[in-house]
Amino acid sequence: MIISVASGKGGTGKTLVSTSLALSLKDSHKVTLLDCDVEEPNAHVFLKPTITSSEPVLIPVPKIDEEKCTRCGKCAEVCAYNAIAVLGEHVLTFPQLCHGCGACSYLCPEKAISEEPRETGVVEMGQADGLEFIHGKLTVGEAMAPPIIRRVKKQGNNEGTVIIDIPPGTSCPVVEAVKGSDFCILVTEPTPFGLNDLILAVETMRELNIPCGVVLNRAGVGDSKVEEYCLKENIPVLLTIPLDTEIARLYSKGIPLVEGMPEWKDNFRRLFDRIKGNSR
Amino acid sequence: MKEIVVLSGKGGTGKTSIVGSLAALARDKVLADCDVDAADLHLLLKPRLKQETEFWSGQVAHIDPDKCTQCGLCQDLCRFDAIKDFRVDPVSCEGCCFCSHICPAEAITMKENLSGHWFISDTKYGPLVHARLGIAQENSGKLVAQVRQQARKIAEERNIGYIISDGPPGIGCPVISSLSGTSLALLVTEPTLSGIHDLERVLSVCRHFGVPAVVCINKHDINEENSRRIEDYCLKQGVEVAARIPFDNAVTEAIVRGVPVVEYSDGRVSREIEKMWQNISERLARN
Numbered sequence: 001m002i003i004s005v006a007s008g009k010g011g012t013g014k015t016l017v018s019t020s021l022a023l024s025l026k027d028s029h030k031v032t033l034l035d036c037d038v039e040e041p042n043a044h045v046f047l048k049p050t051i052t053s054s055e056p057v058l059i060p061v062p063k064i065d066e067e068k069c070t071r072c073g074k075c076a077e078v079c080a081y082n083a084i085a086v087l088g089e090h091v092l093t094f095p096q097l098c099h100g101c102g103a104c105s106y107l108c109p110e111k112a113i114s115e116e117p118r119e120t121g122v123v124e125m126g127q128a129d130g131l132e133f134i135h136g137k138l139t140v141g142e143a144m145a146p147p148i149i150r151r152v153k154k155q156g157n158n159e160g161t162v163i164i165d166i167p168p169g170t171s172c173p174v175v176e177a178v179k180g181s182d183f184c185i186l187v188t189e190p191t192p193f194g195l196n197d198l199i200l201a202v203e204t205m206r207e208l209n210i211p212c213g214v215v216l217n218r219a220g221v222g223d224s225k226v227e228e229y230c231l232k233e234n235i236p237v238l239l240t241i242p243l244d245t246e247i248a249r250l251y252s253k254g255i256p257l258v259e260g261m262p263e264w265k266d267n268f269r270r271l272f273d274r275i276k277g278n279s280r
Numbered sequence: 281m282k283e284i285v286v287l288s289g290k291g292g293t294g295k296t297s298i299v300g301s302l303a304a305l306a307r308d309k310v311l312a313d314c315d316v317d318a319a320d321l322h323l324l325l326k327p328r329l330k331q332e333t334e335f336w337s338g339q340v341a342h343i344d345p346d347k348c349t350q351c352g353l354c355q356d357l358c359r360f361d362a363i364k365d366f367r368v369d370p371v372s373c374e375g376c377c378f379c380s381h382i383c384p385a386e387a388i389t390m391k392e393n394l395s396g397h398w399f400i401s402d403t404k405y406g407p408l409v410h411a412r413l414g415i416a417q418e419n420s421g422k423l424v425a426q427v428r429q430q431a432r433k434i435a436e437e438r439n440i441g442y443i444i445s446d447g448p449p450g451i452g453c454p455v456i457s458s459l460s461g462t463s464l465a466l467l468v469t470e471p472t473l474s475g476i477h478d479l480e481r482v483l484s485v486c487r488h489f490g491v492p493a494v495v496c497i498n499k500h501d502i503n504e505e506n507s508r509r510i511e512d513y514c515l516k517q518g519v520e521v522a523a524r525i526p527f528d529n530a531v532t533e534a535i536v537r538g539v540p541v542v543e544y545s546d547g548r549v550s551r552e553i554e555k556m557w558q559n560i561s562e563r564l565a566r567n
Contacts, residue, residue: 008318010291010449039450040289042474080377101376141488143453168291168449169317172418191535197318203415221532252503254473
């Protein structure tokens with residue numbers, strides 16, 4: 001079973017929920033945690049995994065053989081990302097714009113284009129306290145998160161229970177990370193910002209046909225509009241976590257909630273049971 | 281004209297609350313919401329919409345089942361696993377057009393994609409350029425570029441001195457698009473280990489693109505030890521800590537009321553943000 005933890009708005013508690021859920025289930029299940037927030041991965045801060053292997057993520061980018069090239073311009077014409085330009089006698093490539101689709105090398109009439117790998121990030125694998133742990137890190141200055149996310153997901157073998165920490169937002173990295181999940185937990189907070197972004201996240205999950213439920217974090221401040229929205233839209237509120245200085249203190253020190261306050265384990269196990277009843 | 285972008289790496293550190301307050305404090309500015317996939321600034325600034333424009337960007341492959349001979353070449357060659365059973369999964373399609381070039385039956389065409397909308401609005405604080413990326417859409421970086429271009433156009437036409445942008449979380453495509461070529465990045469962080477980790481990465485991105493940065497430690501008193509670590513780190517990096525904002529429920533209360541916190545409360549949070557704006561505007565005036 002694959003459970004994603006997403007939010008729309010950043011900083012609502014995705015990593016708190018994904019790490020505590022994983023740690024609460026590990027004694028009774030085989031659990032793998034995938035941190036797909038490859039721009040700012042944080043699960044490792046809490047789980048402190050021992051990394052046992054690491055692999056670069058490589059995008060195949062074009063390499064032009066100037067001897068064979070006739071400057072016909074076909075490659076520049078077919079490239080949808082403007083990553084190749086033919087200027088007079090020169091063919092320029094812009095590797096940072098290249099998505100690695102392979103069209104230019106396949107379609108070059110002179111077979112003058114080969115592909116060479118370009119590293120845009122890394123995937124690291126290891127164990128943390130009985131959990132399988134995999135995360136990806138986008139290299140600083142690189143723009144494209146989805147290829148790293150694809151590799152993190154490919155590395156996980158989808159056995160047992162897989163918990164995926166999803167990046168914030170609703171655009172392509174979120175879709176890449178969440179697709180294929182059996183259920184998505186949406187973590188939000190009871191403020192107008194939390195509600196606005198929850199609605200966007202719910203629409204995204206509906207578009208992708210993934211069942212979802214809400215974890216309401218920092219309950220006690222703000223207003224009741226998130227709960228009213230969930231009731232109206234028939235979205236289950238699976239767990240409520242109060243605004244609590246001890247919980248915030250543990251979080252700030254990188255201590256998982258269920259480690260600092262083990263009494264929360266039962267709540268996360270109940271959360272898992274409710275998800276099993278709601279997933280597809 | 282000076283362009284200030286507010287970033288954080290980690291989400292939820294308080295970017296939008298800060299930008300909302302700077303909107304109320306700065307006299308002469310255009311506001312831009314560059315967090316196009318989860319925009320929240322409008323909830324504080326109460327914009328009156330003046331102009332709405334469709335944003336078409338990228339393409340999606342479409343297979344004509346009447347022409348398709350089911351030869352399977354497109355499925356073999358697509359590197360994004362976007363074609364299964366001779367149908368295109370629009371969510372996985374990256375719009376590279378490779379399949380449309382190689383289909384022997386010429387059964388594949390590319391369709392232009394409506395990926396979002398951008399808006400120009402009036403607020404009581406000045407003009408606001410904002411946007412909404414369509415659900416599950418790509419090209420957020422290009423939509424951010426469009427928002428910034430419109431904001432610059434307004435600033436130039438009306439001779440406005442500042443553009444203040446609310447940036448997205450992360451360090452990838454929309455962040456790079458929000459950051460490149462700006463005058464200053466204001467990095468809002470919080471004294472948590474994840475906040476510090478993410479600050480280091482977003483500061484590296486600023487360095488990579490040659491944009492000067494200052495740091496604002498939000499909720500600095502929730503973990504004094506971590507706040508000192510941030511101060512030490514910034515000192516070593518030669519980055520100024522421009523503000524130390526205390527934790528106060530007034531910030532959340534202001535969000536619930538839908539107003540910038542500096543208009544809701546005159547407590548320590550507001551005074552610290554006022555000091556920070558004075559510091560930043562003096563710094564920009566010097567350069």
